[in-house]
Amino acid sequence: MKKELLHLRSWLCRSTALVAILSCSVGMSGSAFANLITNGSFEEPTIPPVPPGGFISVCSGSSFDGWDVVGAGCVSPISGLFTSGGLTFPAQDGDFWVDMTGNVSNSATGIEQTVTTSIGTLYDLSFWVGNQVNPGGPYGTTSTIEVFVGGVSQGTFTNSGGAGTFTQNWQQFTLGFTALNTSTPIELLNKDFFDNSNGLDNIVLLPHGSPPPSVPEPGTLSLFGLGLGALGVARRRKAD
Structure with missing residues (x-):
């Protein structure tokens, strides 16, 4: 029993590490394709500021x-x-x-x-x-x-x-x-x-070919899901 518990703890640690690594990958995937245009949606404050419902020249x-x-x-x-x-x-x-x-x-x-x-x-x-x-x-x-x-x-x-x-x-x-x-x-x-x-x-x-800014690539999300699945299996086995 003690040996099995140690095995499950090791599996849980590896799964947690995998999820952490994939989380970083998701974050890097979103930032890797950041918009090269500065203030492309004109949301940065202007001087003077644009009043609500108004405009400036x-x-x-x-x-x-x-x-x-x-x-x-x-x-x-x-x-x-x-x-x-x-x-x-x-x-x-x-x-x-x-x-x-x-x-x-x-x-x-x-x-x-x-x-x-x-x-x-x-x-x-x-x-x-x-x-x-x-x-x-x-x-x-x-x-x-x-x-x-x-x-x-x-x-x-x-x-x-x-x-x-x-x-x-x-x-x-x-x-x-x-x-x-x-x-x-x-x-x-x-x-x-x-x-x-x-x-x-x-x-x-x-x-060319980059996903939109801040949208992770589908492959990365799939791997992230696999990591979460492995973590869930480890937790269920420990509970059993």
Whole structure:
């Protein structure tokens, strides 16, 4: 009996160690694929802060956490609680988003940041464009963003969704590129010159094929489950 008890204790220790190791693996898996974009959802505090239900203007030559404003006018970090004329403008992710048209700026203005990249590596850049369908009103019917990577245009991306609703509609776009340098400027530019809303939110840059930030790989989760199963068996045998 004493020998069997020692055997079970040894098994329990090994199982506990396995679970601890796999727990660390899960944590590292999530952090290994962290978003390479700083403040991609615009949740970091601005100076001055964005008031609840309001917005601020940040103009060309200025910056807010992680982003430089480029072009001719201003952009507006804006609260997801903002409403206007019976229309609502929620964020796609978190509590804040950026109106690329600014405070009726309506110019070729945008935001840019330079990220560290590895030469020859393929990356996926995703972002969400917000649109309010407001025919005859100040917010128009479409929203368009042009994306530049390393100073080269990757095309324009238009969201025309949201007809029949009073809530800002969000559409995700994704593009891929191969890094040519160890640092790569990412620029997103307003191309909606004829109305007063062009939403941008939740910008994510990852090496191609990476899982989303903070989501463990399925294989790691399976191993974690096996570790927990082994621990459960050991405990049941000890109880018997």
